[in-house]
């Protein structure tokens with residue numbers, strides 16, 4: 403991002419702020435990635451948000467001190483580089499659900515920050531690359547991929563999975579518990595992996611402080627991330643949740659968990675001393691946005 407560079411009136415130094423209202427309007431619009439109506443769009447959002455919050459301010463008699471405490475907190479969130487995370491936690495699912503409203507198919511969910519493109523294709527359907535802890539449980543996840551519009555099975559669909567390990571940690575260096583499998587002729591797929599567990603993500607940062615003050619425990623319900631691609635084109639990003647997670651009702655990402663994405667595990671046996679569970683999750687592939695416009699027109 404280019405800094406502003408105007409001369410400040412107080413010190414005479416050149417401004418180095420990445421974000422400054424004295425920068426040319428065009429630059430600011432580009433940063434927001436807004437289009438021709440950028441200014442009016444921003445004005446509309448600002449007006450509506452202000453209008454919506456004003457009655458809340460009055461009703462709760464929010465004080466200047468409370469406003470400034472909130473400002474100090476947001477400063478710390480910014481210094482920690484977590485403003486996007488905070489907005490995602492609070493509002494991303496509302497944005498996602500609004501964008502997908504009326505489009506058939508499996509519900510979309512957050513991609514989250516740990517997706518890495520280029521995970522290997524798993525010819526054996528197995529995502530496990532490392533030795534497991536004795537307490538790790540195995541999982542066979544399977545289901546059928548169908549076209550959400552026609553209901554027909556879809557073969558050759560790329561299912562790109564990633565999830566945390568038995569300690570709640572993602573593999574950032576390799577591809578343990580990451581990989582792509584394809585649906586077969588009947589649309590069915592299978593992936594061999596381990597059971598994800600609930601994990602805490604913000605125990606030692608400002609977002610964690612806020613969650614604690616709100617009497618929330620900062621855990622994500624155990625989940626598996628999934629991207630669905632058809633002939634290389636992404637059609638769906640979602641998460642499926644482990645039905646026996648104790649945090650289904652208090653996942654800190656507001657609105658992330660919904661009944662249609664919760665899958666009950668079934669204990670099916672023991673393999674090499676590890677309990678093995680099975681979960682079934684069918685995937686209805688939404689149409690491309692353009693297809694949907696044609697369908698709906």
Ligand SMILES: [Fe+2]
Nearest residue numbers: 514622625627
């Ligand atoms: Fe995750």
